[in-house]
Amino acid sequence: MSKSPKDAVTALRRFGLGVRPDELSRIDSDPHGFVASQLDSRSSAIIGVALPAAHERLGEIYRAERASRITKSAVTDARAKSSGSTLLKPEAALPTPARLAREAFKAEVEARVVHAVTTDAPFIERLVLFWSNHFAVSASKGIVRGIVGGFEREAIRPNVLGRFSDLVRAAAQHPAMLMYLDNVHSVGPKSDFGRKSGRGLNENLAREILELHTLGVSGGYSQADVRALAVLLTGWTVGNAASTKWVPGKFRFEPNWHEPGGALLLGRSYMQSGRAAGEAALLDLARHPSTARNIAGKLVRHFVGDATTDGLVGKLERAFLDSDGDLATVMRALLEAREAWTAPQQKVVPxxxxxxxxxxxxxxxxxxxxxxxxxxxxxxxxxxxxxxxxxxxxxxxxxxxxxxxxxxxxxxxxxxxxxxxxxxxxxxxxxxxxxxxxxxxxxxxxxxxxxxxxxxxxxxxxxxxx
Amino acid sequence: MPSQSRIPFVNQPTRRGFLGGGAASLAFWSCVPSRAVAAPRDPRFLVIILRGGLDGLSYIAPVGDPDYIGLRGALALPVEGSDAATSLDGLFALNRNAPFLAELYKRREAIAIQAVATPYRGRSHFDGQDVLESGLGQVARIEDGWLNRSLGVVPAVGLPRRSGLALAAVVPLVIRGKQPIYSWIPPAANLPLRESTIQRLVDLYAATDPQLAAAFAEGISSRAVGRSETSAAPMPGQAPTSPGQAAPFAGFVAAAETAGRFLASADGPRIGALSFDGWDMHAHAGVVDGQLGRRLGGLDLAIRALHTALGAAWSETVIALVTEFGRTVRPNGSAGTDHGIATCALLLGGRVNGGRVIADWPGLSESALYEGRDLRPTIDLRSVLKGVLKDHLGLSAGALRARSMAS
Structure with missing residues (x-):
């Protein structure tokens, strides 16, 4: 590819996290290679191996919730028995669930920031930020605060250079996503539990998977498809602390909540048993041409700008479809396009x-x-x-x-x-x-x-x- | 109490005018004949966007509809007991977490509009908000909003400045556009800005970057008002700085109060937009003492704070509360609601000839529901907003058609 004197700074700013004082001269001989070679190492996205996993943090939060319930009822009992005088007080040292979530959040933010300012693979960190935002979860929803960092480390980072279908599944099966978009509340109306309890579907996760994560809002799906995907995802939940049959805080499939009979999604029927039906549906959605178009457009707008050409989007779209959604291949297609380097700097840095x-x-x-x-x-x-x-x-x-x-x-x-x-x-x-x-x-x-x-x-x- | 909507279909607008083209404006919201102010008018207009899809049936509940309790189940508002909704007329009642709104209604300074929707019939938050804020008939992905376009055509009389007001780091689309805006967020650090540095940046941007030049000029121009008249209040979504009854919604309340002060100040902006997020409740909504009830309570505190901060300017004010869509009439499987279509909107303020619920009530019978699940829209939200632009801000019919909310 032809080269311009601006390419080195473009490599570090448009495809990175800013320039360090000695960096331009170091990469000036091969700015394209500097960015592209970062795609060769999947491990450079991994951080925080010493931090507790999301399920460990959730387990701790569940234990604290349980302890605070027990303490509260003990205090109430004691008050009742001793006519007003307090025999037992909640232990001040016992961390509350909210405090655990806050502390976990802070530790995760610090690890992320330290990595961002020191990494030698800033392009890969940009991909992490992009995909983390694409599969957005929010710390503003209760105890999800305690595991948003774990979500990024466990669902996003290992997959940013892998297959898009793995990323979609990892995000959809992570406790942070299942809780944030309410799938933990979704019950098949005709499932065992649904018939007993009268509870039913919650279509929040299904809708956002179609609208935001995969096909895109104009990707050609209907309200019936939203419902169908919600049916297929019933039973996808998070192990709570109340059983020894599963690991607390981890994704698990609950057959008693799963709607029997499968569903028809985008004209295709999914009749597999258990979680396989939902996984098959996600795989097809991840490979769908609308998804390729949606992802290609979003990547190009993110890295290059709003005024992108259909030609550039088309290149990424083809790379996506030809490689079965291999994200490193898609990013190479972006880096190999000259216009990705020469388009004027328009994006105000977040x-x-x-x-x-x-x-x-x-x-x-x-x-x-x-x-x-x-x-x-x-x-x-x-x-x-x-x-x-x-x-x-x-x-x-x-x-x-x-x-x-x-x-x-x-x-x-x-x-x-x-x-x-x-x-x-x-x-x-x-x-x-x-x-x-x-x-x-x-x-x-x-x-x-x-x-x-x-x-x-x-x-x-x-x-x-x- | 006024009796307009004691029976469904009283106050019935002609449907044709409100659906389809959306060319008509809803005229009967207006206050003008009974509350015309003799002194020179200096009208204020604030749009509050409730993002996430407000469940209008839990705010302004059709308790008199025969199908209401059966369909809503656990999400139906009680009409008796200590949590009873406040009756507005024979058909509709107001959530008990909105005592200040009830007071405004009684003082005839609040109008509720039910079964209202933008022309958008999908169920995506983001497309829904796009249509709500662009003011166009469909998803258009344009860069300016109807409130900003309206700013450009408001008759100058009584409006000392045409700048709009936005209280957000990311300016909402509804007020984004060519017309200048005041924009305010709490200071990021306890440091005064240096005039000489500001001047040099103004120079630099003027020479090389017109977009930054415009935004920076607006940012700097609103600095003084922000500093002198407001404390470092948290923004919506941010952790509250002070405990108290409003703690979880301190951001809402502070933003409302700040907006009120800006709009009240003699040389401040007159037209503004605010966002209150967090209405997307898919699970365990809790309409009385759960998350929805509490959030409606927070909204009520914010309205009260606006009223207080506006002071005498309240008499010249209209506030519109709008949301991108409503929610399913039936609860979903987890005691929440999923995305729906029609919902409610509110007009508040001293210029509102209120104490009424305006509805062409479609009913909640099986055949009346939109696609068998949602409240059917019978009033185009744009006609409501156009009514305000026309009667309150004096936009001409031509300006409305051409600039503010083309369909």
């Missing part, structure tokens, strides 16, 4: 990515949780999108007036800390390379102090967009 790029660029040591907090102040709260659609991803979505102003305030905080050590003029060359425009260079040179020069660098259009 706050989390921006904070990571500030730390990488300014070589500034910050407590990891501060990055999360700053991004949150700009409306981008880690693992907490306000809907299953995930965070907005349009070119200008993160350039809201107030958010832009507050970005300036945060940049001031950073600039004050590094002003003694960094020269804004040489840093601008090191971080923006051939993308640095004469106008930005002039404004940095004319700054009245180092701090101001650094602020202008970090707030320049080149640094705000990728």
């Amino acid at each position: 706050p989390y990515d921006y904070m990571v790029s500030l730390v990488r660029g300014f070589a500034q040591v910050e407590p990891p949780i501060r990055l999360h907090q700053f991004a949150a102040r700009l409306g981008h709260v880690t693992w907490s999108p306000t809907s299953p659609k995930g965070w907005p991803d349009g070119d200008q979505d993160w350039a809201g007036p107030a958010a832009l102003r507050e970005r300036l305030r945060i940049v001031e905080v950073f600039a004050r800390k590094v002003a003694g050590t960094a020269d804004p003029r040489s840093l601008a060359d090191q971080l923006l390379g051939a993308q640095l425009t004469p106008a930005t260079r002039t404004h940095i040179e004319r700054a009245e102090a180092h701090i101001q020069g650094l602020v202008i660098l970090a707030m320049s259009p080149e640094f705000l967009r990728r």
Whole structure:
């Protein structure tokens, strides 16, 4: 492929998480190879092997829930017996379920931030962020807070360079997704439990799998298909603490909740028994041409911008279909397209990515949780999108007036800390390379102090967009 | 109490006007004859989007419909006892978690509209919100919303500034567009911004990046108002900073209060948009003391806070509460509801000739339900909103057709 002087900075910004001060010169001889070679190592997406698994965290939360119930009733009993005087108090040292979830969330955020600012495979981390947002779960829903980090480590990271069908299944079978989109409440009306209890379907997960995860909203499905998929997914639930027959906190299939008789989805009937019917349906959805189109378009808009051409989307779509959804192959198709490198920088960097790029660029040591907090102040709260659609991803979505102003305030905080050590003029060359425009260079040179020069660098259009 | 909708189909609008083209505006919402204000008018209009699909049947419940209790089951509002819904007329009653709304209704400063929907007939939140905010008849993926387009054609009299107001980091589509907006979020750090740095960035953007230039100028222009008139309040969805009765909904309440202060201030914006998220309740909705009941209570506190913050400006205000769609009439298998079609909307404020429920009530009988599961829409939400734009903000019929909500 032909090469331009801008490719090195594009490799590290558009296909990465920002430039580190010595990095442009290191990759300048082969920027394309620098990005593409990251696709060869599936293990570089894996982090936090020492952190507890989601099911371990859930198990602990279930135990705490149980303990707090027992303590509460003991206190009530004791009060009743001793006519008002309190014999037993809830143990202050016993962590509440909410506290466990909060602590788990914080530890997971820190591990993620540390990895983002230090990784040598930033393109792979971008893929993690993309897919984590595509299969969005949110910490705002009760104890899901405790396992959103585990969701990303267990369902997303191992699969970002694998088959899309594995990613779809891993996401749909993870406790965080089953709880977030209510499948744990969905019961086949004619199942054993459904007939006994009168409970029935909950179509939330099924609808979002069709609309968001696979086919896309105009992918050609009907309300009947939503219902059919909901039927096929009945019984997909999470083991609770009440039995020794399963591992608490892990995905499990409950046959007594599963609607018998299969279902007709997109004109195809799924009659397999047990969880196989749902898995077969997800496999077909993951391979569907509408899915290929939906995923290709979303990837191109994310990495290149809203004004993408059908030609580029078509290349990824074909790569998706020809490789049976092999995501490394799909990403290679993107990297091999010249227009993916040359399209103008239009995308305003979302706050989390921006904070990571500030730390990488300014070589500034910050407590990891501060990055999360700053991004949150700009409306981008880690693992907490306000809907299953995930965070907005349009070119200008993160350039809201107030958010832009507050970005300036945060940049001031950073600039004050590094002003003694960094020269804004040489840093601008090191971080923006051939993308640095004469106008930005002039404004940095004319700054009245180092701090101001650094602020202008970090707030320049080149640094705000990728 | 007014008696308009004691019987279904009283106050019946002509259906043809409200469906299909959506060209007509709903005129009878209006206050103008009885509450015309003699002094120069300075109208305020705030749109609150309840994202996630509000279950309108749990807010403004058709307790007098013979099929209501049977179909809704555990989600039916009680009409007797301590949790009894507040009767609005013979047919509809208001969730008990909305005492302030009940007060406004009694003072004739609230109108409820039932069985209302945008032209969207799918069940995707995101397409539903797209149609609600773009104001178009179908999903269009455009970059500006009807409120922003309306800003451009509001007659200047009485509107010192045409800027719109958005209280969000990501500006909602409904108020995004060509017209400038004030945008406010709490300060991210306890640092004053330096004028000289601001000036240099304004210069730089002007030279190289018109989009950033426009957004930055708007961000900077709303800084002073934000700092002088509001505390560092949490935004919707953020953890509350102070405990208290409103704790779980402190973000709602603070955002509403901030909006009220902006709209009330002498040189502030006059037209704004707010989002309250979290209405998508697929499991264990709990209409009285569960999650839906509590959230309606939080919304009521937010309305009260808006009322207080607006002060005297309340008399010049209309607030529209809208959502992308309603929910299934029957509970789903887990005591929640799935995505449906028609729902309710509310108009509040001193300019509203209220104390009425407006409905062309389709009923809840099996044959009346949309696709056998959802409340059938009989009023186009756009006609309601156009009525406000026309009667309250003075948009001409031509401007309405061409700019605000083309169909």
